[in-house]
Amino acid sequence: MNAMTPSTTVLYEELNAIEEFVWIEFSPGVHIMKIPVKIPGFSMLKCKLKKGSIVPRHDHDFFEAWTLISGLMKDGVSGVMITPERPIYSCHVGTPHQPEALEDSLLYIFCKK
Numbered sequence: 088m089n090a091m092t093p094s095t096t097v098l099y100e101e102l103n104a105i106e107e108f109v110w111i112e113f114s115p116g117v118h119i120m121k122i123p124v125k126i127p128g129f130s131m132l133k134c135k136l137k138k139g140s141i142v143p144r145h146d147h148d149f150f151e152a153w154t155l156i157s158g159l160m161k162d163g164v165s166g167v168m169i170t171p172e173r174p175i176y177s178c179h180v181g182t183p184h185q186p187e188a189l190e191d192s193l194l195y196i197f198c199k200k
Contacts, residue, residue: 099149099200102130116140116188119196128200136160136188144185150199152177158192169194 105111105121113119116137124131136142136158144164153160155174161167162176163185169176178184 095145097145097147102198114142117142130198132196134194134196136192138188138191140188142186144183146181146183148180150179152197154195156193159189160192161187161189163187
């Protein structure tokens with residue numbers, strides 16, 4: 088998966104092609120690792136973000152949900168805060184979003200085609 092440019096659509100096929108258990112830099116300060124699951128059309132990622140990192144604005148051709156494990160995040164498009172008290176955030180197909188780490192953060196990302 089290459090670094091993203093503004094208004095990039097992340098395709099499920101690209102996500103599915105990521106090697107399992109290998110950390111890759113998704114964008115500066117943002118690293119993802121694919122976790123294997125045996126459910127067709129479903130992928131899971133572990134994501135580490137350094138404080139101040141911003142994932143460029145993008146959307147997907149799949150449904151995505153985040154579960155915050157630690158830290159503090161914000162979606163720069165909608166302004167929604169992802170906090171320990173509100174740790175779940177979801178994006179439907181085609182929904183632009185821009186994750187921002189307000190603290191060092193760890194989250195799990197669930198993707199469904």
